[in-house]
Amino acid sequence: MTALRDRARQVMPGGNTRSTLFVSPHPPYAVKGVGCRVVDAQGHEVIDCNNNYTALLHGHAHPELVSVAQAAVAEGSAFGLPTESEVAFAELLRDRTGLPSWRFCNSGTEAVMMAVRGARAYTGRDLIVRFSGSYHGTYDAVVDVSAPGVPGDVKDSVLTLPQGDEPAFREAMRLHGSTVAAVLIDLMPNRAGLRPAAQPFVDLVRAETTKHGALLVIDEVITLRLGLGGLQRQYGVVPDMTTVGKIIGGGFPAGGVGGRREVLDAFSPLGQGTVSWGGTFSANPVTMRTGAAALRMFNQAALDALNARGDGLRTRLQERGVKVSGSGSLVRLLLADAEPAWWRLYERGVLVGTNGLMALSTAMDDADVDAVHDAVLDALEMSA
Ligand SMILES: Cc1ncc(COP(=O)(O)O)c(C=O)c1O
Structure with a gap:
């Protein structure tokens, strides 16, 4: 590993290309993933509870997804023309979310x-x-x-408020509502602790945006895995736009925006003064076909079973005194000292996010989840 790390440091800053997954002195290199297991360059095998930061619903190299992806590649991986696969994918997302209009890109960003x-x-x-x-x-x-590199004038067009603070939100909208283009919210923000937003707060955000003619954008890049139509359906709130990514690609790079037709028409090339939306690989058929297959396999029964596994694991850990948050298949270990805990878990055969985020996959069975549970207790020094 050190040889590879040293090579990496010659050609990439810090030997790294994704800040999110860096752990000191350097993360292990993955070599292969099958089902819920990943093997690294040392031959060490771990149960993957990271699933590429929640993006993989079915673990690695699921045979059905491999064959869909292979067929898509064999028929041409990208064209300077649209394909039927993007239409079918938009129809699938429309049917799941209830949002009528969609566009695709390559990441949540x-x-x-x-x-x-x-x-x-x-x-x-x-x-x-x-x-x-x-x-x-x-x-x-x-x-x-x-943050370094962000132009100084960005602060004039962004207002950052504490989530869940109703008086602060009301006051901000009273003062600025008529100049707000959009309120952007994640209904269970991972980095803020993976705790579900309060229903009254979400209702307030919807009501105030409507009142002031601002748009509500719900970011479901992570939370789409919690419900067939995302968390928004569980809250009973309909946004003007929603953003998705991660799971929708079936393991390939993907992002999308869905929403009200008249709002998405801002991107329509048929209109006047439209917003340009390029992307050489946007809606490529490999992503569209594999993503659609992954989502179809993730039907109501699969979703319920996966969420129940996550709820069970969270409850068992809580009962043993471990601080955890989240909902359904997303379980966040609230770690005081995240990096040493990450390594201790890794050594005990469990891969989690560098902030303690775990996302279960349909490739796991009860024995895998039991092994994760025991490893967490052991890594956090509570006997199993
Ligand atoms: C809620 C949310 N939105 C957007 C993004 C950005 O997605 P991507 O990493 O695909 O650019 C992420 C990534 O973790 C996310 O968690």
């Missing part, structure tokens, strides 16, 4: 970027309201406005 731009174009306003602690990718408008 791009989806959020285009939703923000679309909202600004549609409303003719600039201000974006979002909530502190929530991660929405790396676009300027949704990262810390004081």
